[in-house]
Amino acid sequence: MTLTGTWKRAKIPIARKIHLKSLMLANASKKLEKEKSERDTEKNRVLKETVPELNTSSLSIQELQSMCKKFHQMIDSVDAERYDVEVKVSKNAREIDNLTQKVLDLKGKFKRPTLRRVRVSADEMLGAIAETTYKTSMDLRSHLKSVKKEDEKEHKQVEVHDWRKNVEAMSGMEGRKKKFDTGAPPQ
Template sequence: MAIYLVKPKVSVSRKNHLKSAMLTFARELLEKEKIERAQEKVNYLQERVAPLQLSGLSSQDLMDLCKKLHQQVDVTDEERYDCEMKVGKHNLEIENLNMKIGDLRGKFKRPPLRRVRMSADAMLRALLGSKHKVSMDLRANLKSVKKEEKEKEVDKEVGDWRKNIEAMSGMEGRKKMFDAGTQ
């Protein structure tokens, strides 16, 4: 006795309503996330960079300010380069570890195998060792088929087809066909 569990089916309109509700909820979350990221960026820039006051500065003061800003840009560029190099090293390390995991699992690409001509006896000796003397003659158990019998049957079937039809007509012919099929 088989017991089948039947899941309650949800109507198409209900599915569409749930799908649209999920999409609107996800859209709202994405918008909130964008707003939060923009706010974090503004807060970070306010903490790191002081607003510039260029009014009332002489040309020498402006040149000094430009040099100072240029040095800060160089420092941040070096930090960015260092961070990129660290990320590159970590990605390479992750890739190497993934390859090691693949090797340990055995999910690497296997090379194509070459065909080796070896008899069954030689294969058994290789697997079991030279102590066990097991001979495996696979052809000994095969049934021999005589070709002569098949050729005679073909000769019998070739003949006048009208005679075969007349012989098979009626109940006797059907009985002959039935008897021929059981032999």
């Protein structure tokens, strides 16, 4: 231990690091082969349990057809289950994404979009910098549209009529309303 209280790390030679890395890779490849053989044996065992061996040579045509129909029904049921599971998985994945987004929102961390690399020359970059400084220093009121205020008296001069007067003339029916009110048949 040194005076500052930190430990000095022992330096490992590069040859030793390479040797250790090769040993770890060899060990990992052995484990992968072992896992693959275990999966294959498990797959064969499950297939033997679930799928019995078929002897189709002694069956008649009707029996073979009924067996095919039975297999088709089994395939349809398995496909329906697979579809249901896929829908559940996709729904759960969407829900997980929404929840992680909510968690990130609560933490205040946001996903950054992937940025594309853009080639910009030095002149364009200087022009962009000069343009942004020019835009920020501009007077914002100079671009506003001027609006003239109208007198309030002009707005109040609108005539108000009684809507109950001349209803037939206003409706555009020109006396047809009377025919409906009296119950007279139309001509």
